[in-house]
Amino acid sequence: DAGVIQSPRHEVTEMGQEVTLRCKPISGHNSLFWYRQTMMRGLELLIYFNNNVPIDDSGMPEDRFSAKMPNASFSTLKIQPSEPRDSAVYFCASSFVTTNTEAFFGQGTRLTVV
Amino acid sequence: KQEVTQIPAALSVPEGENLVLNCSFTDSAIYNLQWFRQDPGKGLTSLLLIQSSQREQTSGRLNASLDKSSGRSTLYIAASQPGDSATYLCAAGWDTGANSKLTFGKGITLSVRP
Numbered sequence: 001d002a003g004v005i006q007s008p009r010h011e012v013t014e015m016g017q018e019v020t021l022r023c024k025p026i027s028g029h030n031s032l033f034w035y036r037q038t039m040m041r042g043l044e045l046l047i048y049f050n051n052n053v054p055i056d057d058s059g060m061p062e063d064r065f066s067a068k069m070p071n072a073s074f075s076t077l078k079i080q081p082s083e084p085r086d087s088a089v090y091f092c093a094s095s096f097v098t099t100n101t102e103a104f105f106g107q108g109t110r111l112t113v114v
Numbered sequence: 115k116q117e118v119t120q121i122p123a124a125l126s127v128p129e130g131e132n133l134v135l136n137c138s139f140t141d142s143a144i145y146n147l148q149w150f151r152q153d154p155g156k157g158l159t160s161l162l163l164i165q166s167s168q169r170e171q172t173s174g175r176l177n178a179s180l181d182k183s184s185g186r187s188t189l190y191i192a193a194s195q196p197g198d199s200a201t202y203l204c205a206a207g208w209d210t211g212a213n214s215k216l217t218f219g220k221g222i223t224l225s226v227r228p
Binding site: 033035042043044045048056091093101102103104105106107108110 | 145146148150155156157158159160163203205207215216217218219220221
C-alpha cells in the first residue's frame with residue numbers, strides 16, 4: 001500500500017478564499033483523523049471518523065472548518081473563508097481499529113494563507 | 115484534562131551514545147501509547163506502539179517502555195547515529211479501540227553529532 005496520501009502538498013492562498021485539503025486513507029482502515037500542527041500548539045486533533053461517520057469534531061476551531069468522508073477511501077477538510085491564522089501543516093492519519101490501533105500519517109499539506 | 119508532556123524540548127548528544135527520551139501523561143487509564151519520528155518538513159513515521167497491557171516494545175535499536183502507574187513512557191535509542199537526528203513525538207490514546215484518538219506531546223528534537 002502507498003500509505004496515507006494527502007493533496008496538495010503545499011497550498012498558498014489569499015485570505016478569504018476557500019481551501020480544500022484531500023486525504024486518501026490506507027485501504028482497509030476504518031478510522032481517519034485530521035490533525036493540525038503549528039510551532040506554538042504542536043499537533044492538535046481536529047476531527048476523526050470511524051466507518052465514515054464523524055465521531056468527535058470538538059477540535060474543529062470554528063464553523064469555517066468542515067470535514068467530510070463520503071466513502072471509505074476519501075476525505076476532505078475545507079476552510080471557508082480562510083484566514084492567515086489558519087496557516088499550518090495539516091495531517092491526515094488512518095488506522096484499523098482492533099486491539100492494535102496503530103495510526104499511520106500522511107506527508108501533510110502545508111497551508112499558507114496570505 | 116488529558117495531557118502529554120515531553121521534556122526537554124531539545125537534546126544534543128555525540129554519536130554512539132545510548133539515550134533515553136521521556137514522555138509523561140496525566141491519566142493512567144491509557145489505552146495505548148505510540149512513538150513517532152518526524153524529519154523536518156515531513157510527515158510522522160510510526161516507530162513503536164505499546165498497548166496498555168504491554169510494558170515494552172522493541173524494534174532494532176529502539177526500545178519503548180510503558181509504566182501506567184507512574185504515567186511515564188521512555189524511548190531508548192542504543193548506539194545513536196547522526197541519522198537518528200529528528201523530532202520524536204509520543205502520543206497517548208485514552209479512548210477505547212473503537213474511538214481511539216491520540217493526544218500528542220510537543221516532541222523532543224534530537225541532534226546526534228558526528
